[in-house]
Amino acid sequence: MTKLCVILGDQLSLNTESLQQIDKSQDYVLMAEVKSEATYVKHHKKKVAFVFSAMRHFAQELKENDYRIDYTAYSDSNNKGSLFEQVKAFCEQHPIDEIVIAHAGEYRLQQDIDSWQGKLNIEVTVCRDNRFVAEQSFFDEWANGRKQLRMEYFYREMRRNHNYLMEGKEPAGGKWNYDSQNREKPPKDLDVPEPTKFTPDDITNEVLELVAKEFDDHFGDLNDFHYAVNRTQALKVLDEFIEQRLEHFGQYQDAMIQDEPWMYHSHISFYINVGMLSAQECMDAAEQAYVSGQAPLNSVEGFIRQILGWREYVKGFYWHLMPDYKEKNYLNATRDLPELFWGSDTKMNCLKQCVKETKENAYAHHIQRLMILGNFALLAGLDPEQVNEWYLIVYADAYEWVELPNVSGMILFTDGGLLASKPYAASGSYINKMSNYCQHCEYSVKEKTGHQACPFNYLYWDFLIRHRDTLQKNPRMGMIYRTLEKMDGKKIDHMLDDAASFFERLSKNEEV
Template sequence: MTTLRIVLGDQLTRGLSSLRGCAAGDTVLMMEVAEEAAYVKHHKQKLVLVLSAMRHFAEELRREGLAVDYVRFDDPANTGSFTSEVRRAIARHAPTRIVATEPGEWRVMEMMKGWGAEILDDGRFFASPASFAAWAGGRRQLRMEWFYRDMRRASGLLMEGEEPAGGQWNFDHDNRKALPGDVVPPPRRRFAPDAITREVMAMVEARFSDHFGDLEPFGWAVTREDALEALDHFITACLPRFGDYQDAMKQGSGFLWHSVISPYLNIGLLTAREVCARAEEAWRSGHAPLNAAEGFIRQVLGWREYVRGLYWLKMPAYAETNALGARRKLPEFYWTGETEMNCLAQVIGETRRHAYAHHIQRLMVTGNFALLAGLDPREVEEWYLLVYADAFEWVELPNTHGMALFADGGVMASKPYAASGAYIDRMSDYCASCRFRPDVKLGAKACPFNYLYWDFLIRNETKLKANPRMAMPYRTLTKMDGARKAEVTRQAEAFLNAL
């Protein structure tokens, strides 16, 4: 019996279920296909990260003595799609069995069902789609906090017997500090491209020159060895202050104390269990405070597992919802970064340079603007999917659709994450260099987030006023006189129409 073992570009983990039990005569199939590289115009650095990591992983498997059938972009016979390449591989190897690990995206699962493969569970996650569905069954609300607590109990992470470490489940209230001007973030560990990566970079520049983003400076880890070094750097140099400043934003410092390991988790160079274990160990050894370790573990054990479960539970209908009826086209500045709103210019500029922005930049700057402006969820979601190195649909779609845009009507979030310029001013230094002023509500100097916020509430009053968590802003809106409301609406419409 010979087995064809399929490994996708986000499955670069030696313990992957489809790689277990490899025997003599088995073949590992890995494919670089145009269909996946260009179904959205992925950031150039994202393409280099995935393709270089794939090539390095294939070499590691070969050094172990495994037979790897690796289809490169420049193979003249490459047909450009997963399905046709699997068929060609079957013709080449005549396997008696085909195995694959369940993919991360619904559309790929639909393809995979036609390959005649035995589809194995992806054991790299704490929760399987089936276990999440069992947890969700019968619940009126699918809130992440309750899922997270159950995951803590099941995993034993940050637990002291039956109780959470420190006597509480969530230290989020301790993790909202603005960054003082005299606190300097640590330099971050980046990795110089080797010959394999340079070859991929040249290929990406030649074939995908019209894709979003800067190709250089490229500093992502493309091997497990380097990804582990990046993890060690985060735990050692960054985790102790990560909690305090995880919501802060600073001009010219896109990484701050964030882990910047989500791309490695999402392509398989690191696993969720090992990174959570390292964070817990740092707390138990006294190296990092509990609020930092808990805040990080909540992102991985809580949010990451939760959004994956929600994705598989609700797809494909989930992507079609548009609860607020948002239809406006994505503005050009999301691609160029050319806008007088400094917060947006900074975040989009860093995204172009690094294929990265941290979660508050994504949620409360680019996401908040998209929500307030009523941008079409499909266009916003495509943007998020292609611009970030860590973006795969299973994790990008729920975070954007549900958390940032409230397009699911509250399946994921209990309220829209809408905010005025005051929030961005409080959590960043962006406003000091902006032509608009966060303390001015209307007029030429007013921060657009201010009148867009109130216009958003006015436009969506019938849909949102009954939400208990929106009671306070709607009480304030009720006190606003008609003339002021009319001016808010007029200035918001003028601004949005000018986009």
Template sequence: MTASFTREPGVRRLVLILGDQLTPGLGALQDIDPQRDHLLLAEVMEEASHVPHHPQKIALIFSAMRHFAEQLREQGLQVHYVTLDDVDNSGSLPGELLRWTQQLDPAEVHLTECGDWRLEQALRHCGVPIHWHADSRFLCSREAFADWAQGRKQLRMEYFYREMRRRNGLLLNPDGTPEGGAWNFDADNRKALPCEVQPPAPLRIEPDAISREVLALVAQRFPDHYGSLEGFDYPVTAEQAERLWQHFLVRGLADFGDYQDAMADDQPFLFHSRISAALNIGLLDLRRICAEVEAAYRAGDVPLNAAEGFIRQLIGWREYVRGIYWLRMPDYAEGNAFGNSRALPAFYWTGETRMNCMRQAIGQTLRHAYAHHIQRLMLTGNFALLAGIAPKAICDWYLAVYMDAFDWVELPNTLGMVMHADGGYLGSKPYCASGQYIKRMSDHCQGCSYKVSESTGESACPFNALYWHFLMRHREPLQRNPRMGMVYRNLARMDDARQQALWDWGERLLARLDAGEML
């Protein structure tokens, strides 16, 4: 498809809309004059390939962009849309902004804050003066988070979350105290999935003509990207995203609290909402979602631990990691507190491993571009932490393979929470665990080639020796951490021979990773 230009006299504004800004109430879309303002959306190779994004993720964004452009046109707005196969496509968003600015000669160019430091810097330095708008879809602005963080020796999500609850009046008693007498019911949210409990069937959304066209384009242009396009069923419009949200609100939220940390063979979704991708590209409104969760609790439809746990993920972690991202970039991305340098094992891209838990998590990622937070934190992330994978390698992998991964949310979660590579700035301790945690929270160990009851030897679960090896090689910085005291006391109780055996087997496992051998 080729774009044709007609110089428009008296163009007042050109507004660039990014692929994760598909919201009618976007800051840059306020005060639009349908007669004199022009809107621009562009599919560009640079954003689709700076990491090898999962094909379903590329398809989601391109299809949602095309649907949003049609919605804007139906409102009578003047929209310029550049498809990936447009022969005049410059290949980058700064290039497209410069190209269309030169053609339309607008008096002003407007843009809402980006979700990626790399992209925002490229646009700020592309030679086009831009009027920037705050992204009001978030509850806490960049400036407000910086004000909250100023003067604090440590930033902790729990205190930020409480402030967000107060500020937004969520789950509070009339006197301002937290509903249920506590701010956090996370201790109630750590149940494994019983055999008799059946998660709701996932909502399937059939691709329409626009999505089918995009899927064909992505299959042609990104044949070597990790992941399958088969079974694509993600919402690409606000109406479809609303259907997905209501499906979860009615069928999943009540059990979300109890089983949000659970994992099970061949159960990729369990009681999770799957709305994060739609929320992150702007198809759902955060404020309304939180209000509806609270209303469901007030009506007696869902227990408090489910409502509080879900709201905490949205206004706690989600807003917190975004604040840290914009507070600390670009230096934050270079964090490597443990000095890790090991390459990412090949099985992260293939799913070919004897570890059933990793095979389950990576396999569903290949199929769906999805894994829930515990699979990311305590399986693929935990293994990367224990194995000493270079932070950039695992951060790039998460950014590439997950449907909802955008730099502002992926980088702090992976580098800070998963890898503890920021030295404890985001979280107070490393989230490391042996195979015993996986056994407690899943049924993965039952179908595994390894034995979780063993720590050394060919049949032993690799997580076990790697866990103790990690603790031993980082003993100096970690044993001073108050939250790691019990772990190191347990290590100290082991006799020297046992510690040496664990160290030696850990060394052998790491050598196998370096040699490219399958674990």
């Protein structure tokens, strides 16, 4: 009985469940850099480089651990272009009785894998995806029968069940959530530590050359590639985060500073999403920092909530609601994604900075993704399909299980309130409060109308007016609609005119 274990590009851990199912003295492991996965959307060049380099380093680790590995590089003459064809060709040349593979992260790919057994006439065993703390069945049971799926309640159950930051049956410090302490405006002289960087080794340099040649038409810059590409390096990123950034993570979690793309965030999403780091070890390290007095509770709770709460929740949410979830469009948004998302000129400094940093780093931190880029996509009524594709392309940590709920549910409100209790819509004053972008902008954040006015200001009211019938009934929107009722009619007309003229210029891809 010979088995073939197929390892996907985001399953780069010796603890992957499928590897536990094989006998390394006689079974095989297959990995392949296939075109179908690298190009189903035109992923950022740095994302392709990161995944290929991480795969090659992991294949090396498997060899060092005596696994019999069949690795097909992108330019190898025997590369068949798709995972299925690669597996099929291998099975034609070797007597394989069973294929084992850990459950894919993305629905699209799992659908494909589910068809292999019928097409190959070989048993295919799909094992648990152990990159997550909770089983999918736990989420499904929690979600069944609920009209709204609020992360906060899911998170509390996860804290209790997995015993993170608990004092007996009570949450550490007496509260589940310290978010109110995590919204500080960044001070002028903040000295943000440099992110952990690595010089590319021979393997990475070879991959960078390949990507420059073969993926030239993909979005993004390739220069200054400094990500971790193996577990040792990823652990260093985690260690340095705990030592240098975690203390202030909570305090500046929502803060944005011009030319400071990395802030006090952990930068571990690339690694945790490909299995190089486990969710548990990241949370254990943070909890230990709290216990030893190295980091305050608001930071540690905030960090653990992102992983045990949000990350686990969006994965469960995705698999609970796919494939229908992808089709939702509650606000009937249809506007095409404007060119400025790909880096064309804009006078809106906050957007310009976030797109520029995204292009350079294949990274933007949460508030940039949510309250600048996402907020704009929501207010402008951009087509969910195009917005989802953009987010899937541009970030090196983007996989549909995490990207889709964040984009459709959190920023675009396409599900009408299943994930978020209200749309995350904000005017320029929020951006001005949480960043210094407005100080470097051609627009004036204080002005509400006229050609100098910050577009976020009139687009915000235009959005609320456009969706009054749908959103007014939302209890969390009541106060804002009461403010609108009291507004001067002429001012409203002026804002609507400004918004119409803005949209006209946007649709012609003129500079806005």
